[in-house]
Amino acid sequence: MSFEITATDGEARAGVLHTSHGDVPTPAFMPVGTKATVKGLDPVRLRELGTTILLANTYHLHFRPGAELIEELGGLHAFMAWDGPILTDSGGFQVFSLRDTISAVDEDGVTFRSVYDGQPARLTPELAADVQRRLGSDVAMCLDVCPPADVSRPELELATETTTRWAERQLAAPRAEGQLLFAVAQGGNDRDLRRRSIEELAALGFDGLALGGLSVGEERGAMLETVSWSAPLLPADRPRYFMGIGDPAGILEVVARGIDMFDCVLPTRLGRTGSALTWEGRLNLRNARFARDREPLDEDCPCSACSRFSRAYLRHLVNQQELLGLILLSEHNVRFLLDLTAGARAAIERGELAAYKAAALHRLEQATAAPGQEVSRG
Amino acid sequence: MSFEITATDGEARAGVLHTSHGDVPTPAFMPVGTKATVKGLDPVRLRELGTTILLANTYHLHFRPGAELIEELGGLHAFMAWDGPILTDSGGFQVFSLRDTISAVDEDGVTFRSVYDGQPARLTPELAADVQRRLGSDVAMCLDVCPPADVSRPELELATETTTRWAERQLAAPRAEGQLLFAVAQGGNDRDLRRRSIEELAALGFDGLALGGLSVGEERGAMLETVSWSAPLLPADRPRYFMGIGDPAGILEVVARGIDMFDCVLPTRLGRTGSALTWEGRLNLRNARFARDREPLDEDCPCSACSRFSRAYLRHLVNQQELLGLILLSEHNVRFLLDLTAGARAAIERGELAAYKAAALHRLEQATAAPGQEVSRG
Numbered sequence: 198m199s200f201e202i203t204a205t206d207g208e209a210r211a212g213v214l215h216t217s218h219g220d221v222p223t224p225a226f227m228p229v230g231t232k233a234t235v236k237g238l239d240p241v242r243l244r245e246l247g248t249t250i251l252l253a254n255t256y257h258l259h260f261r262p263g264a265e266l267i268e269e270l271g272g273l274h275a276f277m278a279w280d281g282p283i284l285t286d287s288g289g290f291q292v293f294s295l296r297d298t299i300s301a302v303d304e305d306g307v308t309f310r311s312v313y314d315g316q317p318a319r320l321t322p323e324l325a326a327d328v329q330r331r332l333g334s335d336v337a338m339c340l341d342v343c344p345p346a347d348v349s350r351p352e353l354e355l356a357t358e359t360t361t362r363w364a365e366r367q368l369a370a371p372r373a374e375g376q377l378l379f380a381v382a383q384g385g386n387d388r389d390l391r392r393r394s395i396e397e398l399a400a401l402g403f404d405g406l407a408l409g410g411l412s413v414g415e416e417r418g419a420m421l422e423t424v425s426w427s428a429p430l431l432p433a434d435r436p437r438y439f440m441g442i443g444d445p446a447g448i449l450e451v452v453a454r455g456i457d458m459f460d461c462v463l464p465t466r467l468g469r470t471g472s473a474l475t476w477e478g479r480l481n482l483r484n485a486r487f488a489r490d491r492e493p494l495d496e497d498c499p500c501s502a503c504s505r506f507s508r509a510y511l512r513h514l515v516n517q518q519e520l521l522g523l524i525l526l527s528e529h530n531v532r533f534l535l536d537l538t539a540g541a542r543a544a545i546e547r548g549e550l551a552a553y554k555a556a557a558l559h560r561l562e563q564a565t566a567a568p569g570q571e572v573s574r575g
Numbered sequence: 576m577s578f579e580i581t582a583t584d585g586e587a588r589a590g591v592l593h594t595s596h597g598d599v600p601t602p603a604f605m606p607v608g609t610k611a612t613v614k615g616l617d618p619v620r621l622r623e624l625g626t627t628i629l630l631a632n633t634y635h636l637h638f639r640p641g642a643e644l645i646e647e648l649g650g651l652h653a654f655m656a657w658d659g660p661i662l663t664d665s666g667g668f669q670v671f672s673l674r675d676t677i678s679a680v681d682e683d684g685v686t687f688r689s690v691y692d693g694q695p696a697r698l699t700p701e702l703a704a705d706v707q708r709r710l711g712s713d714v715a716m717c718l719d720v721c722p723p724a725d726v727s728r729p730e731l732e733l734a735t736e737t738t739t740r741w742a743e744r745q746l747a748a749p750r751a752e753g754q755l756l757f758a759v760a761q762g763g764n765d766r767d768l769r770r771r772s773i774e775e776l777a778a779l780g781f782d783g784l785a786l787g788g789l790s791v792g793e794e795r796g797a798m799l800e801t802v803s804w805s806a807p808l809l810p811a812d813r814p815r816y817f818m819g820i821g822d823p824a825g826i827l828e829v830v831a832r833g834i835d836m837f838d839c840v841l842p843t844r845l846g847r848t849g850s851a852l853t854w855e856g857r858l859n860l861r862n863a864r865f866a867r868d869r870e871p872l873d874e875d876c877p878c879s880a881c882s883r884f885s886r887a888y889l890r891h892l893v894n895q896q897e898l899l900g901l902i903l904l905s906e907h908n909v910r911f912l913l914d915l916t917a918g919a920r921a922a923i924e925r926g927e928l929a930a931y932k933a934a935a936l937h938r939l940e941q942a943t944a945a946p947g948q949e950v951s952r953g
Contacts, residue, residue, distance in 0.1 A: 233891065237898035241879070262866070262891045270869060270887055278883040469898075488640070491648060501619070505656040509648055513611065513640045520615035520847075520898060 199377055199404050200436050204546045208428065208455040211545040214405075214436055216250075216282040216335035217375035218274065223436060224452045224545075226443065226538040227252040227284060227460035228531050232261065233277040236465045237524045238531065240279040246500070246528060247535040250282040250335075252460040255328050256291035256320075260313045264331035272333030272373075284460075285334035287325040287367075287381075290440065293343035302342060304359065322363040326370035333373045336405070339364040341381035343410050348385070357383040357390045360409075361397045368401055379438060381409035382431075386423045395430045405436035405458075421450050428455040445474060445537055445561055449554045452541045464534050468527030471515035474534065478564025480508070482526070487512040500532040501525075577755055577782050578814050582924045586806065586833040589923040592783075592814055594628075594660040594713035595753035596652065601814060602830045602923075604821065604916040605630040605662060605838035606909050610639065611655040614843045615902045616909065618657040624878070624906060625913040628660040628713075630838040633706050634669035634698075638691045642709035650711030650751075662838075663712035665703040665745075665759075668818065671721035680720060682737065700741040704748035711751045714783070717742040719759035721788050726763070735761040735768045738787075739775045746779055757816060759787035760809075764801045773808045783836075784809050785816035799828050806833040823852060823915055823939055827932045830919045842912050846905030849893035852912065856942025858886070860904070865890040878910040879903075 200223075204211040214221040228235045228243065230251045235243055243251070253273060258264060267276045274280055292299065292309050301308040306321030322340045329337035340363050342356040364380040372378060380398040384391030398406055408427055411420050424439065431437045436457045442448060443461020451459060464474065473480045475495035480487070493503035494511065502511070502525040514522025537557070544553035582589040592599040606613045606621065608629045613621055621629070631651060636642060645654045652658055670677065670687050679686040684699030700718045707715035718741050720734040742758040750756060758776040762769030776784055786805055789798050802817065809815045814835045820826060821839020829837060842852060851858045853873035858865070871881035872889065880889070880903040892900025915935070922931035 232895050232897060233888070234897050234899045237902070239879075239899065239902065240883075261895060262887070266867060266887065269867065270885060276885070276888050278888075489644060489647065501617075505618075507648060507654070509640070509644065510611070510654050510656075517610050517639055519610060519612050520901065521612045521617065523898065524615070524617065524902070 198434070200434065202434070204548075206545040206548050206550045207453065209453050209541075209545050209550050210455060210457060211542050212436070212457060214250075214282075214458075216377065218280060218282045218335050219249075221250045221282050221458075222539075222542060223457040224448075224538050224542055225250055225458050226448065226534045227458060228464065229254075229460055229462045230277065230279070230283075231462070232257045233267070233273060235527075235531070236469065237520075237527045238465070240277065242528060243279070243531070244281065246532045247539065248281065248531070250284060250458075251279060252284050252286065253277075253332070253334065254288070254291065255285050255325065255332070255338075256288035258285075258332060259288060259328050260311055260318075264328040268331035268333070272331075274333065282335040283332075284336040284458075285329045285332055285338065286440070287338040287340040288320050288328065289325070289340045289343060289381075292320055296345065302359075304362070306340075307342075322367035323370050326367045326372065330371055330373045330376065334376065336377045336379060337372060338407070339367045339378065339380040339403070341383055341409050343381075343383065344385070346385070350387070353383075353385050353387060354390060357394045360394065361401075364398055364403070365401060368403070377404035379403055379405035379407055379436070381407040381440075382427075383410050385410055386419060388426065391423070391427050392430055395427065399432045403435070405438060406431050407438035407440055408456075409440065411439075417447070421454070424451055424454045424456065431455075443534060445534065446558055448534065448537060449541060449557055452538070452545075453550060453554055461534075464530030465527045468525075468530050469523045471522065471526065473511075473526050474530045476560050476564070478561065482508065482512045482515045482522070484512075494526075494529050495533065498529060498533060498536070500529045502529045576812070578812065580812070582926075584923040584926050584928045585831065587831050587919075587923050587928045588833060588835060589920050590814070590835060592628075592660075592836075594755065596658060596660045596713050597627075599628045599660050599836075600917075600920060601835040602826075602916050602920055603628055603836050604826065604912045605836060606842065607632075607838055607840045608655065608657075608661075609840070610635045611645070611651060613905075613909070614847065615898075615905045616843070618655065620906060621657070621909070622659065624910045625917065626659065626909070628662060628836075629657060630662050630664065631655075631710070631712065632666070632669065633663050633703065633710070633716075634666035636663075636710060637666060637706050638689050638696075642706040646709035646711070650709075652711065660713040661710075662714040662836075663707045663710055663716065664818070665716040665718040666698050666706070667703070667718045667721055667759075670698055674723065680737075682740070684718075685720075700745035701748050704745045704750065708749055708751045708754065712754065714755045714757060715750060716785065717745045717756065717758040717781070719761055719787050721759075721761070722763070724763070728765070731761075731763050731765060732768060734788075735772045738772065739779075742776055742781070743779060746781070755782035757781055757783035757785055757814070759785045759818075760805075761788050763788055764797060766804065769801070769805050770808055773805065777810045781813070783814035783816060785818055786834075787818065789817075795825070799832070802829055802832045802834065809833075821912060823912065824936060826912065826916060827919060827935055830916070830923075831928060831932055839912075842908030843905045846903075846908050847901045849900065849904065851889075851904050852908045854938050854942070856939065860886065860890045860893045860900070862890075872904075872907050873911065876907060876911060876914070878907050880907045
């Protein structure tokens with residue numbers, strides 16, 4: 198088996214995902230390397246920050262620079278000089294979240310216009326498999342139909358059924374050697390459809406399952422409610438992936454509900470816009486109150502930015518639009534989420550996740566800065 | 576003495592500049608940390624690349640975030656977490672190169688408008704001294720009057736004379752503990768004025784001298800001609816600084832003429848615009864010919880970009896405007912110039928600079944890429 202559970206604590210689990218490029222302790226936060234680079238972060242630094250697995254985007258790499266080129270250059274690991282595990286999504290999320298670019302969804306696949314040049318393009322389960330095979334990721338994802346949150350019941354049912362048929366086709370397509378394949382369960386907040394989707398996909402025998410269609414434009418409470426009742430429906434012996442969550446409170450909430458893997462562009466996106474994730478909340482370094490602040494971003498953070506630089510210096514860099522500011526904030530933010538996740542894993546192993554989560558949420562809620570509750574994916 | 580010469584080879588010299596933050600082997604290329612950061616490069620990486628001394632800009636730091644703030648936070652070294660030597664310019668170059676912003680140059684100083692907010696500002700030798708004292712740089716520079724290349728003889732004479740009087744005033748002003756002070760000789764390409772400027776400044780007893788007023792809008796041949804006859808006029812026992820040169824051929828040419836220190840924004844500016852300095856010439860990574868190129872930027876370069884990444888990957892990053900591309904190209908370019916300079920120093924020690932220079936220029940001239948002759952300063 199590619200996955201083993203080493204401890205449980207309520208619904209939460211600690212485990213290890215075995216991949217061709219090494220083991221991933223779970224729960225695992227995956228920094229997002231959209232275009233074969235986690236924005237602003239050298240792979241060596243990513244490793245130093247504690248990254249155990251990266252996510253890369255099939256949609257973007259398919260169009261730029263193209264999976265054939267990456268394959269020719271030795272695959273995604275060699276191309277981006279990251280020798281650790283990589284999960285690739287199917288490209289479906291980008292297609293379905295850029296809804297204006299879709300011209301048709303049929304039984305065979307989805308037709309849309311590329312965001313790069315507006316040209317007509319097509320994505321099918323077979324192409325999603327082929328692109329990910331060429332990229333050579335450690336974990337590939339099945340193409341799913343991801344409907345909008347306000348879709349009608351008949352449309353949601355069709356999307357869910359099509360998702361299963363597409364997953365079955367992708368399962369039959371060639372994969373890279375040792376490549377794991379996860380499927381994405383749909384069904385929205387509809388218990389019957391969600392249960393049916395999970396049961397059908399679980400029966401097909403994927404290496405892991407994701408809960409899809411929940412993170413986009415979803416209200417946080419309803420989303421967590423769905424995770425609460427649907428996570429226990431997922432096969433207990435396989436990894437459970439929740440796509441697109443990466444704020445501190447959100448990570449704690451889904452981990453407590455039994456999710457093993459999650460990803461988000463939040464830490465690097467916040468870094469590029471001059472904000473830091475801290476135990477004092479989300480700090481916008483542009484704020485004048487940091488102008489003479491000698492303190493590090495977070496006094497408890499051991500990252501290289503916090504051990505060397507004051508908020509005043511980082512504010513100066515951000516205000517002057519200096520690249521180093523974006524880099525250091527991105528490094529800190531990724532480290533903050535990796536450390537939070539590692540702390541949750543250790544708490545599960547001690548059987549103390551509830552206390553860890555409560556203490557962390559209490560600290561975050563006490564924060565004087567702007568509220569840090571947000572879902573972001575890209 | 577703060578400077579000692581360890582070897583000579585024709586006009587060229589190898590030496591060591593002793594500063595409060597360590598020794599600088601010369602000839603030395605100084606990467607430019609304009610606003611207390613070398614654009615895109617972490618101080619730890621700078622050290623790994625072989626940087627021995629940085630330059631920072633008094634003009635920019637005076638306005639943003641202000642020298643008082645930097646002093647309050649422990650000085651420039653602590654502020655930017657660089658514990659090696661730092662040279663600060665006087666601010667004069669920025670003022671005089673932004674000529675449209677100058678409203679008056681008088682005996683006391685220069686009045687201009689800040690590029691940050693258009694507000695009236697004033698720079699005097701005493702303020703240049705005070706700002707650099709607060710910054711706490713290892714080497715401070717005297718404020719000089721830097722006239723345009725096409726200035727009339729009487730104006731050039733006045734600029735040269737004023738420069739000496741300003742240097743004398745700055746020499747009398749308080750400095751940071753252990754801070755060295757270099758003066759800037761003016762005189763354009765006029766032999767009498769240049770000689771007089773050098774002699775007057777040398778007599779005042781500065782720790783080093785720079786050849787000013789030559790690198791801006793100057794034709795390369797005329798500039799080198801002036802360096803050829805004026806460098807030998809500079810005190811032999813003190814470091815000689817040529818401001819704003821950093822292309823490979825230019826470095827070799829001024830080193831051969833007896834220059835010990837030089838700086839340029841070229842490597843980081845080229846990096847940010849997607850170009851690399853190599854022994855094949857200057858490569859524009861946007862060029863389609865690199866799309867499938869498996870080779871490193873430079874096959875002889877041991878830098879971390881060249882040891883890990885293909886031109887094809889770097890081209891992908893540059894084309895997608897990914898921060899990592901700019902970072903890696905900047906790192907490589909700085910390393911390329913530091914290695915070239917270290918090679919020149921070793922050649923001087925062996926008495927083989929002429930052969931080193933000829934071989935290097937031959938390689939650069941054979942380059943198939945765009946010509947690499949350029950002077951840049953900022």
